[in-house]
Amino acid sequence: MSRADRSSTAIAILSDFGYRDHYVGVMKGVIESIAPGARSLDLTHGIPPQQVNAGALVLAQSWRYFPQRTVFLAVVDPGVGTDRLPIAIATHAGAFFVGPDNGLLWTAAAAAQIKQIVELKTARYRLPNPSSTFHGRDIFAPAAAWISRGVRLSSLGPPREQIVKLEVTTEARETSRAIEGKVIYIDRFGNLVTNISRGQIDRLAARDPRFAERLTQGRLEIRLGRRPAFRIGRAYGEVAPGRPLGLFGSFEMVEIAVRDGDAAAYFGAGAGSRVTITAGK
Amino acid sequence: MSRADRSSTAIAILSDFGYRDHYVGVMKGVIESIAPGARSLDLTHGIPPQQVNAGALVLAQSWRYFPQRTVFLAVVDPGVGTDRLPIAIATHAGAFFVGPDNGLLWTAAAAAQIKQIVELKTARYRLPNPSSTFHGRDIFAPAAAWISRGVRLSSLGPPREQIVKLEVTTEARETSRAIEGKVIYIDRFGNLVTNISRGQIDRLAARDPRFAERLTQGRLEIRLGRRPAFRIGRAYGEVAPGRPLGLFGSFEMVEIAVRDGDAAAYFGAGAGSRVTITAGK
Amino acid sequence: MSRADRSSTAIAILSDFGYRDHYVGVMKGVIESIAPGARSLDLTHGIPPQQVNAGALVLAQSWRYFPQRTVFLAVVDPGVGTDRLPIAIATHAGAFFVGPDNGLLWTAAAAAQIKQIVELKTARYRLPNPSSTFHGRDIFAPAAAWISRGVRLSSLGPPREQIVKLEVTTEARETSRAIEGKVIYIDRFGNLVTNISRGQIDRLAARDPRFAERLTQGRLEIRLGRRPAFRIGRAYGEVAPGRPLGLFGSFEMVEIAVRDGDAAAYFGAGAGSRVTITAGK
Numbered sequence: 143m144s145r146a147d148r149s150s151t152a153i154a155i156l157s158d159f160g161y162r163d164h165y166v167g168v169m170k171g172v173i174e175s176i177a178p179g180a181r182s183l184d185l186t187h188g189i190p191p192q193q194v195n196a197g198a199l200v201l202a203q204s205w206r207y208f209p210q211r212t213v214f215l216a217v218v219d220p221g222v223g224t225d226r227l228p229i230a231i232a233t234h235a236g237a238f239f240v241g242p243d244n245g246l247l248w249t250a251a252a253a254a255q256i257k258q259i260v261e262l263k264t265a266r267y268r269l270p271n272p273s274s275t276f277h278g279r280d281i282f283a284p285a286a287a288w289i290s291r292g293v294r295l296s297s298l299g300p301p302r303e304q305i306v307k308l309e310v311t312t313e314a315r316e317t318s319r320a321i322e323g324k325v326i327y328i329d330r331f332g333n334l335v336t337n338i339s340r341g342q343i344d345r346l347a348a349r350d351p352r353f354a355e356r357l358t359q360g361r362l363e364i365r366l367g368r369r370p371a372f373r374i375g376r377a378y379g380e381v382a383p384g385r386p387l388g389l390f391g392s393f394e395m396v397e398i399a400v401r402d403g404d405a406a407a408y409f410g411a412g413a414g415s416r417v418t419i420t421a422g423k
Numbered sequence: 424m425s426r427a428d429r430s431s432t433a434i435a436i437l438s439d440f441g442y443r444d445h446y447v448g449v450m451k452g453v454i455e456s457i458a459p460g461a462r463s464l465d466l467t468h469g470i471p472p473q474q475v476n477a478g479a480l481v482l483a484q485s486w487r488y489f490p491q492r493t494v495f496l497a498v499v500d501p502g503v504g505t506d507r508l509p510i511a512i513a514t515h516a517g518a519f520f521v522g523p524d525n526g527l528l529w530t531a532a533a534a535a536q537i538k539q540i541v542e543l544k545t546a547r548y549r550l551p552n553p554s555s556t557f558h559g560r561d562i563f564a565p566a567a568a569w570i571s572r573g574v575r576l577s578s579l580g581p582p583r584e585q586i587v588k589l590e591v592t593t594e595a596r597e598t599s600r601a602i603e604g605k606v607i608y609i610d611r612f613g614n615l616v617t618n619i620s621r622g623q624i625d626r627l628a629a630r631d632p633r634f635a636e637r638l639t640q641g642r643l644e645i646r647l648g649r650r651p652a653f654r655i656g657r658a659y660g661e662v663a664p665g666r667p668l669g670l671f672g673s674f675e676m677v678e679i680a681v682r683d684g685d686a687a688a689y690f691g692a693g694a695g696s697r698v699t700i701t702a703g704k
Numbered sequence: 705m706s707r708a709d710r711s712s713t714a715i716a717i718l719s720d721f722g723y724r725d726h727y728v729g730v731m732k733g734v735i736e737s738i739a740p741g742a743r744s745l746d747l748t749h750g751i752p753p754q755q756v757n758a759g760a761l762v763l764a765q766s767w768r769y770f771p772q773r774t775v776f777l778a779v780v781d782p783g784v785g786t787d788r789l790p791i792a793i794a795t796h797a798g799a800f801f802v803g804p805d806n807g808l809l810w811t812a813a814a815a816a817q818i819k820q821i822v823e824l825k826t827a828r829y830r831l832p833n834p835s836s837t838f839h840g841r842d843i844f845a846p847a848a849a850w851i852s853r854g855v856r857l858s859s860l861g862p863p864r865e866q867i868v869k870l871e872v873t874t875e876a877r878e879t880s881r882a883i884e885g886k887v888i889y890i891d892r893f894g895n896l897v898t899n900i901s902r903g904q905i906d907r908l909a910a911r912d913p914r915f916a917e918r919l920t921q922g923r924l925e926i927r928l929g930r931r932p933a934f935r936i937g938r939a940y941g942e943v944a945p946g947r948p949l950g951l952f953g954s955f956e957m958v959e960i961a962v963r964d965g966d967a968a969a970y971f972g973a974g975a976g977s978r979v980t981i982t983a984g985k
Contacts, residue, residue, distance in 0.1 A: 152455050154448065160750070160892040161442055161723055164762045167716065167747035171770035174714050174745060178771065182745075183455060183463075185448035188441075191893050192964065200445045207560065208452035209459065220964050223939025223951075274939035275961075276954030279769065330441040331472050377504030377555035389504075392557030399556075402473065402501050433736050435729065442723055464736060464744075466729035469722070481726045488841065489733035490740065611722040612753050658785025658836035670785075673838030680837075683754065683782050 158189040176287035202249040210236035215286040223274040245308025263299030332404030363422035439470040457568035483530040491517035496567040504555040526589025544580030613685030644703035720751040738849035764811040772798035777848040785836040790824040807870025825861030894966030925984035
């Protein structure tokens with residue numbers, strides 16, 4: 143491996159391993175052993191335990207912000223030790239994805255346009271005697287490290303035609319006059335991320351002139367639980383401290399926030415809470 | 424960019440983003456995309472949400488321990504989306520500071536002696552179409568990465584004369600015979616960091632021979648809440664396990680600790696709790 | 705320092721500093737100042753506050769997964785400021801260990817075969833005026849950085865013959881027909897790691913043909929608290945979701961898990977809970 147090869151590929155790591163244990167640290171030790179000087183970047187290890195959906199959502203929202211040829215090592219793996227396959231994916235966009243074939247990789251990889259899928263089976267690219275409980279260390283981290291060193295996917299194992307598909311951002315329901323969605327992620331600040339995308343808002347606006355007018359005026363109304371309706375604005379600064387507003391969040395989904403506050407607490411809302419957007423009265 | 428350039432500048436990142444979400448990871452992806460091989464070091468992401476004061480204190484205590492030309496990327500930004508400015512600062516000490524102009528950078532930058540301030544406005548050094556909710560990703564991380572690559576501050580935007588000043592370490596009150604301060608930070612171990620500095624203790628000792636004598640003898644008394652007074656010592660080992668003591672902490676402020684214990688729990692104390700130091704009886 | 709030197713040694717950091725404060729970040733600043741471009745890898749900072757035993761266990765389980773010449777910087781240090789010594793250890797396996805002489809380093813260093821021990825005393829390889837509260841920053845991080853740059857242990861201070869020994873994995877008790885152990889670590893997922901090793905199971909099997917037979921059949925029984933006995937299997941997939949099983953975990957100790965669940969909650973178990981393994985009826 144030349145130094146140039148090395149600096150061309152970062153490894154971004156996502157997991158539900160948290161920060162209390164040594165699991166992530168040990169994976170980095172394995173990566174450093176195989177690919178000395180590899181640039182491991184923590185995407186996050188705070189995915190709630192075994193919540194494949196949350197991991198898939200985060201990966202789908204994040205991959206575009208990394209260099210083109212980044213290897214994404216993603217481990218949210220409740221099925222470790224069952225017959226779910228360990229896989230690696232190459233994409234036309236340049237990104238690689240390594241992890242369990244349980245849907246975790248699907249949304250991101252599909253957006254990056256899947257080019258090649260392999261099952262991680264070649265013994266020389268795994269640790270010897272892989273455990274049945276920690277494929278992150280024994281199978282996935284080695285594969286990511288070898289890919290970052292330029293090993294071809296076809297060397298890592300046999301090709302696969304299909305992978306498990308998990309739609310994390312099932313679109314909200316559109317009626318003639320409203321969009322009915324739900325909260326799909328709550329961040330540290332209590333912001334409520336919904337499954338309503340900017341694209342969906344724009345589509346309804348294209349069909350309904352009144353909806354379009356209100357969108358332009360910043361007067362679309364959003365409802366959540368029993369609190370009064372509030373507006374979709376452009377920035378926190380449009381409302382007074384302590385007041386709610388909806389906005390297109392940093393990942394182009396409608397988010398609900400409370401200025402200088404915590405929207406999850408304000409609304410008593412959680413993942414799954416229903417959200418409705420209308421043109422208002 | 425030559426390799427030599429790259430190795431000359433680390434990027435130290437501080438935020439209130441926590442460890443549950445992907446916000447920090449995405450910022451690192453942006454940095455790696457702009458400045459491949461950049462050395463991003465996490466100062467901490469555990470600043471309590473939107474507490475600019477705590478972030479400013481931590482930054483002020485930490486910057487001296489990094490290499491001279493480090494770029495500090497600091498994001499505690501309750502005003503994102505309002506008219507608060509995004510700024511970058513160059514200092515005579517060599518450090519750069521990038522973040523919101525809300526006081527977060529002030530104490531550290533002033534200590535490093537401000538040389539130049541600019542508003543981060545040049546479009547080519549931001550991500551395209553910056554969001555109104557995540558300037559860490561869209562404006563601050565790109566600026567830090569470009570500065571680490573050697574881009575001049577004057578290229579990033581127009582000069583500014585002033586920044587928002589926030590005094591995080593308002594000094595404790597000195598009377599003729601006592602220093603009256605308060606708890607300003609509680610760490611993971613329950614140690615209580617006060618706003619009473621070693622310098623302030625030394626000044627009172629220079630005025631009051633009895634205070635000076637007790638300081639030398641390690642017999643100054645410290646009071647907090649309803650618990651009996653205890654002494655300011657030099658090291659945890661001077662008291663029995665479970666007993667409190669005051670000491671000059673690792674950042675030269677008076678800290679209150681309980682040996683092998685948790686002072687916050689022992690005293691039922693929090694940020695703002697009053698602390699008094701006297702020469703004793 | 706040549707670039708080749710730099711890339712030859714990673715620094716793996718373990719502490720109980722957590723993620724809320726800036727202590728770890730400041731240590732990384734110190735390392736980067738002394739050894740620019742050093743590769744600091746976080747093993748974990750989530751060791752429970754001041755629990756030397758947990759830190760020692762994690763270090764013992766992890767060091768083998770890092771490159772041969774890694775410097776392990778380990779700080780769980782309730783005795784900072786007492787007369788416990790700061791030390792560094794070189795081993796025949798190639799790993800270095802730096803930290804307090806309180807037993808934290810013992811199990812891992814002994815496994816790596818201790819070659820040389822020194823007390824960290826040489827002033828020029830510490831920060832000036834070390835505090836009595838933060839040797840991680842003032843003594844240990846500098847020592848680790850200098851070792852990563854190739855400074856000899858003998859330069860760091862006088863040799864020591866002995867270090868404090870702390871047996872973290874006191875083996876479980878073997879009777880003629882059973883192994884009686886206990887839970888020694890609970891991970892983020894609620895998995896219960898016991899002090900019963902695969903080697904101990906194999907030894908009892910070598911003495912007791914019935915025990916050996918049941919082991920081969922996957923029918924050894926394990927008991928914990930008042931719940932019915934359950935089996936030691938090979939992978940989570942062998943039981944239904946929500947059901948418990950024992951297995952040889954990723955570090956070759958018997959672990960107790962609940963498939964798609966949390967064993968600590970299921971059993972109401974914690975560190976110290978008793979675990980018994982028998983051949984069953």
